[in-house]
Amino acid sequence: AQSVTQPDIHITVSEGASLELRCNYSYGATPYLFWYVQSPGQGLQLLLKYFSGDTLVQGIKGFEAEFKRSQSSFNLRKPSVHWSDAAEYFCAVVPPEYGNKLVFGAGTILRVKS
Amino acid sequence: SQTIHQWPATLVQPVGSPLSLECTVEGTSNPNLYWYRQAAGRGLQLLFYSVGIGQISSEVPQNLSASRPQDRQFILSSKKLLLSDSGFYLCAWRGGGYGYTFGSGTRLTVV
Numbered sequence: 001a002q003s004v005t006q007p008d009i010h011i012t013v014s015e016g017a018s019l020e021l022r023c024n025y026s027y028g029a030t031p032y033l034f035w036y037v038q039s040p041g042q043g044l045q046l047l048l049k050y051f052s053g054d055t056l057v058q059g060i061k062g063f064e065a066e067f068k069r070s071q072s073s074f075n076l077r078k079p080s081v082h083w084s085d086a087a088e089y090f091c092a093v094v095p096p097e098y099g100n101k102l103v104f105g106a107g108t109i110l111r112v113k114s
Numbered sequence: 115s116q117t118i119h120q121w122p123a124t125l126v127q128p129v130g131s132p133l134s135l136e137c138t139v140e141g142t143s144n145p146n147l148y149w150y151r152q153a154a155g156r157g158l159q160l161l162f163y164s165v166g167i168g169q170i171s172s173e174v175p176q177n178l179s180a181s182r183p184q185d186r187q188f189i190l191s192s193k194k195l196l197l198s199d200s201g202f203y204l205c206a207w208r209g210g211g212y213g214y215t216f217g218s219g220t221r222l223t224v225v
Binding site: 006032034036041042043044045046049051090092094100101102103104105106107 | 146148150156157158159160163165171173204206208212213214216217218219221
């Protein structure tokens with residue numbers, strides 16, 4: 001079935017440590033790819049997006065993501081996590097055959113320990 | 115600049131009562147509009163989207179309905195709420211270049 005998968009429901013990292021959040025998609029063609037962050041009780045903020053071109057995408061707040069076509073993945077990374085990064089992170093896609101829809105993964109809750 | 119307004123921020127409603135959540139967009143015309151729901155511990159599920167006035171597409175069968183009476187207004191409704199309708203509801207609009215902007219959300223608790 002066509003889907004967006006975030007295999008990690010919760011991740012805990014120490015402040016200052018590196019972070020990688022995983023995202024895989026299952027569509028016939030490469031969709032448009034997004035990462036959003038949601039702080040508790042808040043709306044969604046776009047971190048970065050990938051449509052085409054350079055497979056390493058830089059976003060806001062020091063985040064980056066790498067598109068790997070062979071793995072159907074779009075993993076989010078940050079070299080050094082800050083306590084303020086604690087939030088829920090969503091990978092999302094616009095499937096190639098459904099240009100009007102933004103489809104989300106289940107989300108990964110990031111906890112940062114000091 | 116474009117902004118999206120969503121209200122109310124929180125709502126507590128008894129089972130069987132009606133619901134009306136409103137979303138309006140400013141600074142753009144003929145936007146694609148979306149309603150998402152985030153249930154506790156779950157991701158965001160697309161409920162409805164609209165590409166124009168009176169045009170509504172429903173993604174999942176449910177107790178809710180949507181309407182778009184004006185170009186920049188999108189309303190989520192229910193005639194009789196169920197406990198399972200509780201959740202966090204987000205409105206969004208899509209700008210150029212697949213830029214999606216989300217409202218601040220409505221926390222609905224059905225009791």
